[in-house]
Amino acid sequence: MNKVLSQFTMLRVHRWTGLTAGLVLMMLAVTGASMLFRPQIEPRLDRDLLTVPACLGRAPIDELTAAARAAYPKGKLDFIRLESAAPTTEHVPAAYVRFKDKNTVYLNPCTAQVLGQRNRYAGLFGSIEGLHRMRFIEEGEEVAGTTALLTVLVLLGGGYYLWWPSTRRGMRSAMRYDSSLRGPARTLSLHRTVGLYVGLVVMASALTGLPQAFKWYKQGLYAVTASPRPAKPPKSAPGDARATLEQAWLVGQQTVPGAVVSQLRYPEKAKDAIEMFFIERDAPHPNARTYLYLDAGTAAPLRFEPYAKSSTGNRLYFWMLSLHNGLIGGLAGKCVMLFGLLGVPLLGYTGISSFLRRSLRRAPAGRLSVRVAARTVEADDIVRFELVAADGGVLPPFTPGAHIEVYLKRGLVRRYSLCNNPCEFHRYVIAVLRDPKSRGGSELLHTQVREGDLLEISAPRNHFPLAETTGETLLLAGGIGITPLLSMAEHLADQGARFRLHYRARSRSAMAFAGYIESRFADSTALHLSDGAPEQLLDLNTLLVDPSPARHLYVCGPKGFMDAVLETAARLGWDKANLHREYFAGEVVASSADQPFEVRAARSNKVITIASGQSLLQGLAKAGIDVPRSCEQGVCGTCMTTVLEGEPDHRDLYLSDEQRASKRCILPCCSRSRTPLLVLDI
Numbered sequence: 040m041n042k043v044l045s046q047f048t049m050l051r052v053h054r055w056t057g058l059t060a061g062l063v064l065m066m067l068a069v070t071g072a073s074m075l076f077r078p079q080i081e082p083r084l085d086r087d088l089l090t091v092p093a094c095l096g097r098a099p100i101d102e103l104t105a106a107a108r109a110a111y112p113k114g115k116l117d118f119i120r121l122e123s124a125a126p127t128t129e130h131v132p133a134a135y136v137r138f139k140d141k142n143t144v145y146l147n148p149c150t151a152q153v154l155g156q157r158n159r160y161a162g163l164f165g166s167i168e169g170l171h172r173m174r175f176i177e178e179g180e181e182v183a184g185t186t187a188l189l190t191v192l193v194l195l196g197g198g199y200y201l202w203w204p205s206t207r208r209g210m211r212s213a214m215r216y217d218s219s220l221r222g223p224a225r226t227l228s229l230h231r232t233v234g235l236y237v238g239l240v241v242m243a244s245a246l247t248g249l250p251q252a253f254k255w256y257k258q259g260l261y262a263v264t265a266s267p268r269p270a271k272p273p274k275s276a277p278g279d280a281r282a283t284l285e286q287a288w289l290v291g292q293q294t295v296p297g298a299v300v301s302q303l304r305y306p307e308k309a310k311d312a313i314e315m316f317f318i319e320r321d322a323p324h325p326n327a328r329t330y331l332y333l334d335a336g337t338a339a340p341l342r343f344e345p346y347a348k349s350s351t352g353n354r355l356y357f358w359m360l361s362l363h364n365g366l367i368g369g370l371a372g373k374c375v376m377l378f379g380l381l382g383v384p385l386l387g388y389t390g391i392s393s394f395l396r397r398s399l400r401r402a403p404a405g406r407l408s409v410r411v412a413a414r415t416v417e418a419d420d421i422v423r424f425e426l427v428a429a430d431g432g433v434l435p436p437f438t439p440g441a442h443i444e445v446y447l448k449r450g451l452v453r454r455y456s457l458c459n460n461p462c463e464f465h466r467y468v469i470a471v472l473r474d475p476k477s478r479g480g481s482e483l484l485h486t487q488v489r490e491g492d493l494l495e496i497s498a499p500r501n502h503f504p505l506a507e508t509t510g511e512t513l514l515l516a517g518g519i520g521i522t523p524l525l526s527m528a529e530h531l532a533d534q535g536a537r538f539r540l541h542y543r544a545r546s547r548s549a550m551a552f553a554g555y556i557e558s559r560f561a562d563s564t565a566l567h568l569s570d571g572a573p574e575q576l577l578d579l580n581t582l583l584v585d586p587s588p589a590r591h592l593y594v595c596g597p598k599g600f601m602d603a604v605l606e607t608a609a610r611l612g613w614d615k616a617n618l619h620r621e622y623f624a625g626e627v628v629a630s631s632a633d634q635p636f637e638v639r640a641a642r643s644n645k646v647i648t649i650a651s652g653q654s655l656l657q658g659l660a661k662a663g664i665d666v667p668r669s670c671e672q673g674v675c676g677t678c679m680t681t682v683l684e685g686e687p688d689h690r691d692l693y694l695s696d697e698q699r700a701s702k703r704c705i706l707p708c709c710s711r712s713r714t715p716l717l718v719l720d721i
Contacts, residue, residue, distance in 0.1 A: 053197035056189055057390050063186040064194070064241075068383035070171035071244065075365040075373050075380075077164045082132070084163065087154065090130040094149035097121075100284040100303070106151045107136035107144040114138030118304040119284075121148055184252025187245035195238045195245075202231055230389035233382050240379020247363035250356055257356060266352030273342050274310050275335040282313075282338035290338050291315045294331055306335050313338070322346065324361040327354075406446065406495045407434070412466065414490050417551040418544075420473040421519065422485055425466050429493055433464040437499035439527040440593075440621070443467060444497040444677070445484070452668060453480035454675045456523035456595075456621075457499060458552070461530050467496075470551050472519040502676055502693075503595070503621040505530065510589025512538040513582070515604055517596020521551055523621055524595055528560055543567040543577050543600070579607040586613040593619045598692070621674075636712040640664055640721045641683055655707035655717075664721060666707060673709035680705055684718035687711075 082089045104119060117139050122132040134148040141159040146152065160169035173179025202213065216232035250257040261268050288303060295301075298317035306313055313333040318325060330344040346354070361367050365376040408429040417423040428434050442456045459468035473485045488494070505512075505527050512531055514524040521542055531538040540560055544550040546568055556564050567577040583592070583604075592613065594604045601620050608618055633651045638658065640647070649658040656678060659666055668678045673691030687705040698704055705719070 049197045049200055052193060053201065054390070054394055056193040056197075057387070058394065060186045060189045061194065061387055061390070063182070064190050065384050065387045067171060067183055067186060068241070068380040070167050072377055072380035073167045074164060074171065075377055081164050082130075086130070088145050088157070089133050091133055091147045091149065091154070093124070093129055093131050097148050098146075098151040100288045102151045103134055103146050103148065104136055104284060106146055106153055110144045110153045111138060111142055111156060114140060114142055116305045118302055120300070120302040122300050123298070180252045184249055184256075187248055187252070190245050191242055195234075195242050198231075198234050198238060202235060226389050226393050230386060230393060233389070234386055237379050237382030237386060240376060241383060244363055244376065244379065247359035250359055251363075260355050260359075261350070261352035264351040264355055266350035269350075269353060270342075272314060273312050273332050275306070275312050275341075276337070277310070278336045279309075280336040282334070282336060286338040287313045287315070287333050290333055290340065291317065291331055294340065294343060295319060295329055298329075300325075309335065311335060312341055319346070324358060325366045326357040326361040326364075328357060407498060409434075409467070409494050409496055411488060411490050411492045411494065414488070417470055418553075419546075419549045420485075421470055421549075421551045422473070423468060423470045423551070424484070424488070425468050426494065426496065427466050434467060435498045436464060437461055437467075438501050439505040439530040440503035440523045441499040441501040441526070442503075442523070442675075443469070443499055445469075445480075446495040446497075447480060447483050448487075451480050451483065452677075453484075454677070456503075456526070458522040458525040459529070460533070461526060462533065467499075470519065470522050503593075503619065505593070506591055506619070508589050508591050510537070510587055510591070512536060513590065513592045514538060514540040515577075515582075515592065515594040515596075516540070516542045517594075517600035518544055518549065519551065520594070520596030520600070520621075521556075522595075524593060525552060525556070527593060528556075528563070532560060532563070538563055540564045541567060541577060541582065543569070543596075545569045547571075579604060580611070583608050583611050583613065586611060586617070588614065588617070591617045591619065595621045633711060636715055636717060638712070638717045638719060641718055642721060649711070654709065655705075655711060659707060659721070666721065668708060671708045673706045676706065678706055678708045680707055681720035682717065683720050685716055686713040687717065688713045 100119060104116065107119075108114075108116070115138055117137045119134065119136045121134045124131040131148070133145045133154055136144045136146065137159070138144075142156060143159060144156045145154040147154060157165070159165055160174060169175070171183070173183045176182065214232070214235060217228045250260060258268065260266075284303065284305075288301070291301060291303070292298070295317040297320050299320050299322075300318035302316055304314040313335050315331045315333065316328040317331070318327060319329060327346045329346045330342075332341040332343075333339065334341055346357075358367070365373045368375070409426040410429050411424055412427045413423075413425040415423045415425075437457055439461055440456070441461075442454050445453050445455060447453065455469040455471060457467050458470055459466060471481050471484045474481045503523055512527070514527055516524045524540065524542075528538065528540050540556070540563055542550065542553075542556065542564065544567075547553060550566065550568070553566060557566070565575075567575055569576075586608070592604075592608055594601050605618055605620060609615070635648055635650050638647050638649055638655060639645065640659070640662075643664070645662055645664065647658050647662045647664075649655055656666060656668060656671065666678050666680060671678075674693055676693045679693070682703050682705050686702055688711040689699050689705070690709045690711070691706040693706060694704065705717075707719075
């Protein structure tokens with residue numbers, strides 16, 4: 040039990056750390072990956088600034104610094120750096136003089152000509168480096184380091200802790216991505232597998248970057264390796280004499296001949312020594328620094344620290360610096376690092392996707408308490424209910440085409456479209472048709488709910504949204520199907536948009552809201568009565584003859600009416616993406632030929648047999664597995680469940696063709712299985 044609790048706790052910590060520090064980690068990973076090939080790409084992007092044609096001579100160091108001072112007179116010198124190239128190279132790196140404010144002047148090392156200047160954190164790669172070091176906030180490197188630490192301890196450590204129990208099924212299985220899974224299970228498998236391999240690279244990158252963020256971490260390297268901490272730089276002898284920089288440079292070149300990188304740091308005070316470091320041609324990595332300290336007055340060597348003879352802690356620190364920057368292992372090392380860092384956004388996507396799916400699936404719909412402010416007979420067998428907040432406050436906003444679920448006695452839940460103006464926050468208006476085939480919902484509302492009664496409803500949801508368009512919107516309603524389209528007409532009229540509302544019913548007495556519609560939308564409405572004059576009957580061939588990319592059609596009503604509208608539109612060339620429909624009731628599918636099948640609930644591992652005359656929803660409920668439900672006719676989507684294995688036999692009117700083809704979801708209220716076993720993510 041304690042182990043289960045600890046895993047549950049770790050899972051919650053892992054998730055919430057990922058949702059917070061994980062966002063910073065993704066930014067650090069993407070910017071870090073972008074800089075891996077900087078040494079190869081940047082000289083080609085900025086050739087005129089960073090490289091010069093190869094030459095034999097070199098201008099004196101004092102002349103180079105004087106030119107840099109003249110180009111940037113307000114700056115305070117920090118260091119000068121020169122790099123050599125192979126003798127056969129046509130271009131060599133420019134010399135550069137860095138100032139304390141990170142501004143850099145680039146010079147031709149042969150002529151001391153100024154090539155240009157740029158701040159260290161300017162330009163493409165400089166800006167990326169600034170983001171990586173989080174220079175846009177105070178103490179950004181500490182924030183980046185803290186994120187890296189959380190990554191190692193919580194995200195990666197917790198992830199491996201949560202992954203380890205899966206090895207009981209076999210190490211090979213635990214290390215492999217299972218592409219046969221569907222939906223959330225497939226996403227989770229991808230998250231685990233990618234995390235398993237990417238985590239090793241990210242862990243190496245994070246741990247090797249920490250010494251640059253935290254002084255205590257860097258000092259810990261020396262403590263762990265039992266190495267003495269680096270000695271403080273020596274001091275120059277007292278005196279007013281100052282050696283030239285060229286003298287110091289020549290001493291350095293004699294001490295470390297043939298270095299590929301030479302850097303001289305300017306002493307800030309008279310007693311400070313001249314500090315130089317070199318990267319020798321046979322150095323094990325690009326940060327294997329050999330240090331030399333010279334007297335500022337005489338340029339005499341004060342201390343020489345070859346990299347090969349430095350302490351273990353010192354070598355470990357600089358090796359970690361190179362590894363963090365992708366400078367270990369050549370091209371293969373860079374590719375491995377690139378794979379690991381670019382895997383972080385994928386981990387973020389799969390982790391957040393998995394979290395949101397679980398949260399949205401498990402979170403119960405919040406219920407609202409409302410009072411029936413008015414109850415009006417709107418037409419034959421149609422009653423209008425005006426609902427207001429029980430506490431007299433405002434109601435949650437809704438969008439055109441939205442609906443609410445009404446929770447009734449005996450556990451009945453019914454779905455009704457909101458038909459009032461979406462700009463009204465003080466009320467919801469629904470219209471309920473008394474269905475002779477009612478399973479209890481409409482009958483109960485018609486016979487038992489009166490003004491003043493309290494009801495429980497859900498917050499508004501929208502499965503029938505109104506698309507934004509610059510063209511005409513065509514609204515076709517049949518009978519009670521006017522309810523969602525009336526809300527759309529209200530919104531379109533308020534927006535001054537072009538629309539036409541065509542409303543068909545069997546007779547005027549069966550037409551809800553007819554008087555209001557005629558007065559409110561007089562110029563945009565046509566009413567069509569089955570018992571009326573022939574000239575006013577709805578002619579779909581004429582109405583739908585002119586499809587266009589900006590023209591959208593919305594239809595709601597009895598299934599036969601909607602099928603006729605959509606079939607005519609398709610025949611006349613309407614784009615499927617411009618056709619929108621909502622169903623209120625589904626067809627009853629004969630079950631005499633249905634075969635029994637088994638369903639396995641993946642979370643509890645229960646296996647339930649669904650009989651030929653039994654719905655999947657009923658079988659699950661009988662086994663104690665509760666699935667949210669509403670219409671129970673395959674039109675609302677409330678009970679939609681993810682399919683992990685098996686092939687659904689879709690009998691609903693809710694899913695799109697793409698969702699049906701994916702075989703990843705099912706509406707268990709009406710659909711069944713084409714395979715002997717169906718595995719559901721419940």
